[in-house]
Amino acid sequence: MQIFGLDYINNLFNSYKFTFTNEPDKINCLKFSKENLIKTNIKKAIFCENLNEVLLCNAALVEYIIPNKNILTNSTELAQKYLFDSKILCFIENTNNLYLAAEYNVDCVLFLNFDENLKQYFIK
DSSP, X not given: OEEESOTTOOSGGGGOOEESSOOTTSEEEEEXXXXXXXXXXXXXXXXXXXHHXXXXXXXXXXXXXXXXXXXXXXXXXXXXXXXXXSXXXXXXXXXXXXXXXXXXXXXXXXXXXXXXXXGGGBOX
C-alpha cells in the first residue's frame, strides 16, 4: 500500500503532492467528468460516485481513482479482478484507520484532516 501525507515516511511516493486545484506539477483531485478524463497535461485523482465512473477512469488511465466509501469494496474487487492500471485511493485521518484501509484492499491512502465536504471519501 502506498502511503501519502505522512511527513515521517520518506520514500519516492511521498514526493507526490495532491491538490484540489488545477496545478500541472501536482496530482489534481477532481470530480468525475468527461472533460477531466480527457485532460492529458495533468496527473489526476478522480472522485467516483458509481462503478461506471470507476471503470471509465481506469479505461482513461487515470492515475488514482477515489471511490465513494459506499462503492469502495466493489471498486477494489473490480480493480483486482480486471488488473486495473489505475490505483484505488482513499482518505484517512490517522494511523488508526490504516489497517481498515488494508482490509478494504485499497492501493493507496492519503492522510488528510477530516473535511465535511469530502466525508464520503474518508474511511473511519
